[in-house]
Amino acid sequence: MEGMAGKKSSLTWAVHISAFLLVVLWTIPTLGLFVSSFRDRDQISSSGWWASFSASEQTGYARTGTDDDARQVDGLYVIEGSVTEGDQKLSAWGTGAREPGKYQPGETVEIEDGWQLTVSEDGSYRLTSEKPFGMRRGERIFTTTAVPPDFTIGNYHRVLTAEGLGRAFMNTLTVTIPATVIPILIAAFAAYALAWMRFPGRALLTAGVVGLLVVPLQVSLIPLLQMHNAIGIGKGYMGIWLAHTAFGLPLAVYLLRNYMIGLPREVIESARVDGASDFQIFRRIVLPLSFPALASFAIFQFLWVWNDLLVATVFLGNTREQLVMTGVLRELMGSKGGEWEILATSAFISIAVPLIVFFSMQRYLVRGLLAGSVKGG
């Protein structure tokens, strides 16, 4: 009995640890981006983001004063000063570029004939000599200082203004909101008809909607673009709204129909008996009851439109003023491939809104996923 219990608890531990590892593995990529967006260019290129939480070592050098700064104390020529700024702490120092960390703070070293140099932890140095120094330039002192973790929001400021991401943010919003709202209305009516009205062709239409769920968008790009050009919409917001509305409809109709068909039959039948028209039943009973499904679809469509690159690239223009955020991001990846402070920050801004929507509305998203995937046999 005891053995069983022991086995069970070790299994529980294994579950906890494996789950934790899995979660960490899935979170780290995004975390890396997030942390990097708060580091400046030098920090990003000098160390990995995972090292940003601990103090990093920075080497540099400063020069001592020259003869002009020398004082005579007890028959010695003395130059004093500091090689650090502020209250930085020195961890090592040296006099040659080859070994910049050769000496400990506080050590006294003879660097040249009769010259004694001491550098202490707070960065103050004392150079002494029995004869005048006779040097025009100060002696170099290499320093190794510990730099505490440092984060900046400067990247965000730069990206939103100079890199044009602020504008792109507005463009994305402009594309997304109408493209989320309009399909809901159109789909809700269609879904009601497919769920609760009897008419020839209903089964065929429903099957058609299921079939259209998987049509690759790529197929429709060229024909639609040419059609838009032919009827004078061209490239622009109108075109992309229409396209996103249409591309979202199969899922919308399918989700809403599946939900509506599950509503209690008695409620709808009794309303019919009371003389309510289909329009009234839809507006007063079915629509309010379908709120969870409407919310599910709205989130899907919002995320999909917000994150889309292909449709936006094709149906919107590609000048800087017209780009949506995914478009800007793509362009930055091409033109500023190495400038991670710009890339990481832009990417994080573009995924921030979806993440907020995701975390605040996750419940509806899950519900929608469960209803939206065609259930297997």
Place this chain on the structure above:
Amino acid sequence: MELFLMAAGTIAMGVLGCVVWFWGSNLVLDSIYPPRGRNAGDNIRRANMIRPWLFVGPAVLFLGVYLVYPVIDSFWRSLHNADGSRFVGAGNYLWALGDDKFRESIWNNLLWLLVVPALSTVFGLLAAQLTDRIRWGNIGKSLIFMPMAISFVGAGVIWKLIYEFRESGETQIGLLNWIVTRLGGEPQIWLTLIPWNNFFLMIVLVWIQTGFAMVILSAALRGIPEETIEAAILDGASPWQLFFKIKVPQIMGSIAVVWTTITIVVLKVFDIVFVMTNGQWGTQVLANLMYDWMFRGSPDYGRGSAIAIVLMIVVTPIMVWNIYNARKEAG
């Protein structure tokens, strides 16, 4: 500001348009066939024959014009030359068969089709099984599910940072190369490492899709009747047997759903390849190849459409299977 006004205007127009159409058309119908008076019975019957079409009309119009017509039009274009001026029959398809890039794309797409759904399902199942049994499971689920909300482009940036390369000897700022050098290996330019670079791209999609698999499979696991599990435990099944012999067979239907859904996503995968390698170094896939032919350099709509139709043909079996299942479910 102007932009916002336009967007707000569009929403208002769109919503108003819908309301006017649905409400107005119903009103018109009721006035043509008033549900009262001498012919009330006949009128109601007639109106009820027309009304469903008022409801589904806009949706059918949209779907027809934006999804059905383009498929037909693309097919038609695929039988023509670059600018559509000359009929070439199966010429574009024959060209595709002999084209190196096309064959590379087909091969890569097959690889994606094998790897991504499989790994996503396995990880999803693992995540579902693990998180269902612990107290902080819901938080864990959220975090594994989170990449679902991230765009493919955003994910591309995220993973490029992980694959970032610095010369050997410099500080590695990409996590993967940092780990590799820590273990004593040489840093690699992962995205140009043929043929493994394909797998580095696939990992991005697996990372995104695992959350989806987990959500569906977790619900399926919870749906397994308690009695079967209890019976298996009483019969002395080990945890492994319980999982592989009792639970997995019972959620086969859901696994199929996950598999087919991710398969569709994989077939359409475009953004990840587009932004990370743009199909260079042997990573081309059908969707990106099609984009190349349609929008890069001098467009060839014939060849681009032919590739699109190939994509459509590959998707069709899944489409049929979905319709079959949906109908079976409806009874």
